[in-house]
Amino acid sequence: MLVWARNVLHLTVQIVKRSEPGFVVPPRRWVVERTFAWISKHRRCVRDYETKPDHHEAMIYIAMI
Template identity: 80%
Template sequence: MRPRVWVVERTFAWINKYRRCVRAYESRPDHHEAVIRIAMIGLMTRSLARI
């Protein structure tokens, strides 16, 4: 598998660990985008805290 594809699939797997991102709970696309941003902020914060 190409490395770039693997990075994208890994990121999607990390996002899907958040329960609200697994199902389509949000009715508006901008709300769903905000939830994804919150999930990624949490992931980045956790990875920075380990350093």
């Protein structure tokens, strides 16, 4: 799977080692969590109402505007 992601999607995977015991928030995670919260505020993005992936993608773009 990693080879496919590197060759097809041109993605690199970075494995982050745990440095401290206990709960530590990774840096910049709040950006992703905030974005998901914004998308979840819109009714059509919470449930699977759309029949085509293109329509669902459009609803996500509208929610992000």
